[in-house]
Amino acid sequence: MTDALPEDTGTTLPRRQLGRLLRDARAATGMNLDEAAALVQWSRPTLSRLERGETEKVRVNDVSALCEAYGLSGEATAVAKGLAEQTPAKSWWHAYGDLIPAWANLYVGLESGATSLTIFQPLIMHGLLQTTDYARAVDRTYFPDDTADEIERRVQIRVQRQRILTRARQPTKAAVVLHENVLRTVVGDSRVMAAQCRHVADMSTRDNIEIRVMPFRAGLPLGAAVPPFTIMDFGRDTRSKRILEPSQVYCEGYAGSAYLEKRTDVLTFRHAFRKLEQASLDTRSSRDMVREIARRHESER
Template sequence: MPTNASTGTGGLSAGVSSTLPRRQLGRYLRDWRTQAGLTIAEAAKLMEWGASTLQRLEKGQADRIRTIDIHELCRIYGIPDPLAEGLTGLAQQAAVKSWWHAYGDLIPENFDIYVGLEASARRLRAYQSELVLGLLQTAEYARALNHLGYPKDSVDELDRRVALRLQRQALITRKHSPAEIDVVLHESVLHRIVGDAKVMAAQLRHLADTSTRSNVTLRILPFAAGVPLGVSTGPFTVLEFGTDSKGQPVEPPVVYAEGFTGDLYLERRADVRRYDRAHECLQRHALDIQPSRDLLRRVAKEYVA
C-alpha cells in the first residue's frame, strides 16, 4: 500500500511535478488568495518572491515547498488555523503518483481533500456497491448516514454536514457546464435500508428522476450479474478535469477509493486504465439506462406499499 512521507519543517524536492497533494495545496492557496483580494503579483511581493514562484506553487508545480512559507501565506491570506494545519500537511507529502492519505497522519482527519478535488472535476465515473453516491444522495439519506457516523454531533452540526453534502451536488445540477457523471450502482444499494422505508423510497425516486438529466448516466448492476470482474474492486471514482485549448488534459485523471481509515488516490496511467476497464466491464453487465430507471421506481413503490 502506498504510504505518506514527510519532511518535518523542511522542504521536498519534486521528482514528479503536479502530484495530487501539491495540486490540492495550490488550489486552496489560489482560492484563498482570491478571497483576500490579492493578485499573484501582490501576494508574491508580500512573500518577497517573483510572481512565477507563486504561480508554480498554485499550479502544483513547485520544485520545493517549505512549510514555513505555507505558514506565512496562510497568515497573509487569513486562513483559519485548522485549515492551515491541513495545508501544511499537504505541503509535506512526498512526490508520488499513488498516495494513501491515512486519516490524522500529518493532515487532520476533518480536512476533506476529496471535496476540493471533486469540485474541480468535469467528468466522474463511479461504482458504488454499498451506498448511494454522495452526489446523488437526498438530504434525509445523508442525514441518516451522518447520524450513524457522527452520533455525538448536535442537531446543528448534523444540519451543517447535510448542507455541505447538498452543496456539493451543485457540481451536477448547475445550469452552466455541469459535470458529467456515469454511475454504476449495485442492486444491493437499493435494498440496504438507510434511515427507514420512507427515506429509501424518496431516495430511489430521486435517483430515477436524476437519471433523466442529460449529464447523468445511471445503471444498476443486478444480483444476477454475479461478479463480472472475478474480484471485488470496492467503491471507486475516476475523476477527469477537462482539457485545454490544445485538447490536452488540464490535470491528470485521478482514481479515488475511499477506505475506513484512509483514502487511496491513484494517478499512474496504468492504474487509471485498470479502473477504466473495470468500470467499462461493470457497465456492460449492468442493466441499460431505462431498465435501471424502471427498477428504481419499482423498488421505491415496494418500500411504501
C-alpha cells in the same frame, strides 16, 4: 469516458492543492507575486511555480514562512504543511482526522470542478444521488456525537454538491453503476428507501446522467470485490487547450480515502468500470428495476 489519457505529468495532486491554497491566501492579502516573493526573499518565478504546483522540491519551512507572511491561522498552516510533506506522492492515502483535518473539502473541490464523473457504488448511495432523508439517516449513524444542527449542516453540504448535476448550464456528466445492494439495503426505514429509489429513477431520466444497476445475479464480474470509486475527469482551458487537471481516481474507505492519478491506475479503474457496466442492466431496465424496488419498499411501510 476515454482511454486517451495524457502521459503522467510532473506535478501531483498535493502540489496543486498546496499551490491553490497559497495562491488564494496571497490574493486574500491583496499582495501581488512580486510583493509576496519579496517578503520571503524569493524570486517571482519561484513563487509562481509553487502556486502552479510545478515545484519539484517543496520545503516545509518555506511553506511555513509563506503562511506566516499571509497571516494564516494555525489550522490553515497545518493543512499547508501537511500538503508540503505529501507533495511527491502520485498515489496518496490519507486517514480521516490526521494532520490535515479538512480532507472532505479536497474531494468536494475536485468533484465540483469535474466535467464528468464515473461512479461505482457497491453498498451505499453515492452522495450526489442521496435524498436529504437518506443523507440524514447515514450521518446520524456515522456521526453519533453530532448535534442536530451539525447533522443538518452536513446534509446541506450534500445538497449543494448535487447542484453540479442539475444546474441549467453545463451540468456535470455522470455515468453510474449501483449494485443492487445499494437499493435494497435499508437506510433509515422503508419510507426513506422508497423515496430514495424514486429519486434515483427520476435522476436517471436526465440527459447528463446514466444510471445502471448491477443485479445480484451478475456475481463478481472482476473476480474480486471492488471498493467504491469515482473517476473524475476535467475539461481543457479554452485558450491553451491544456487539461485543467489530470484525471483522478478517488477510492473511499471507512478509515480513509485514496487519491490515484498515475496513468496506469486511472486506466485500471476505467477498465474495471467498463466490465462492471457490461455486467449491469441497460439504463431503461435499470430504471424499471429501481422503480419496482421502490414499490416494494413502499409496501413494507
